[in-house]
Amino acid sequence: MNSKNSTTWASYDSDSDKYFDDYSKLYFSNIHRQFIKFLPIQTGAKILDIGCGSGRxxxxxxxxxxxxxxxxxxxxxxxLAQKKNNHKNITWTNDCLPYLLALNNNAYDFILISAVWMHIPPDERETSIKRISDLLKAGKHLAVTLRIGTPDTKRIMYPVSIEELLKQSSKFNLKPIYISRETKDSLSRKEIIWKKIVFEKE
Structure with missing residues (x-):
């Protein structure tokens, strides 16, 4: 998902219909049920979904x-997301980590980055975390899902670990307040497990 190497997400362009259909079979309330209690209380709060995929x-x-x-x-x-999952409350943006330049100096009440981190090259992760922290308001939450397991050879992926993420996030005032157990893959891929983490910006 880095700006220097568009081939990172080339498969999402070439197989967009397949990925859209796969992701649309799943429901937010099931996939992210652990995150729901950390969502902002106030209606109209600003949320950033980084790597929104199908827009689900x-x-x-x-x-x-x-x-x-x-x-x-x-x-x-x-x-596809804008065509099939559009809503008056959504602003669609074509951009990528580590810089997210299109977002300027915006600040958000909640940030979701789901099934994305494995696409970020290791040498761009610290820059990415810093940018994400800069976009998050103090006292608000960042929710991350980590894909752990065999990489998909059709897509560019890199190894991830919760230890690395915790170490890097600690440098930018992001404190972990929830770490899930390992959970099975919702698409029934036996070689993949997921870890879910919520950070609070201090």
Whole structure:
């Protein structure tokens, strides 16, 4: 998902219909049920969905009354998301980590980064975390899902670990307040497990 290497998300362009259909089979309330209690209380709060993919999560959050900025680097995935999961509360943005330049100096009440971190090259992760922290308001929450397991050879992926993420996030005032147990893959891929982490910005 880095700006220097568009091939990172090339498969999402070439197979956008497949990925859209796969992700649309799942529901926010099931996939992210551990995150729901950390969502902002106030209606109209600003939420950032980094790597929004099909727009499934952005739509669910928008329907809850939040103002959602949905960021996606794949042009074709973004077009599908905007066409099929559009909502008046969603602003669709074509951009990518580590810099997210299109977001300028915006500040958000909640940030979701789900099934994205494995696409970030290790040498860009600290820059990415710093940028994410800068975009998050003090006292608010960042929710991350980590894909742990065999990489998909059709997509560019890098190893991830919760230890690395915790170490890097601690440098930028992000304190872990929830770490899940390992959970099975919702698409029944036996070689993959997930860890979910919520950070609070100090």
């Amino acid at each position: 999560d952005a739509l669910s959050l928008a329907r809850r009354g939040y103002q959602v900025t949905a960021v996606e680097p794949s042009n074709k995935m973004l077009a």
